C-alpha cells in the first residue's frame with residue numbers, strides 16, 4: 001500500500017468518525033463512499049460501521065432524536081471504532 005493510499009484511508013476514517021459529530025459536506029460524504037467502494041481494506045473494516053451510520057443518519061433525518069439519545073449514539077459509534 002502506498003503512502004498516498006494510507007493517507008486516503010486515514011482521511012476516510014476521520015470523516016466516518018466525524019459523520020455524526022457534525023454535518024460533513026456532500027463532497028466529504030462522496031469521498032468516504034467512493035473510498036469505501038474502492039478500498040477493500042477500509043470497506044472490510046468499516047462496512048458495518050458505515051451501514052450503521054447510514055441507517056442512523058436516515059433515522060435522525062426523519063425522527064428528531066433527543067439530545068441525550070444522539071449523545072448515546074455518538075458514544076456507541078466511538079466504541080465501535082476503538
Ligand SMILES: [Zn+2]
Pocket residue numbers: 005008009010012035039040041042043
Ligand atoms: Zn482505505
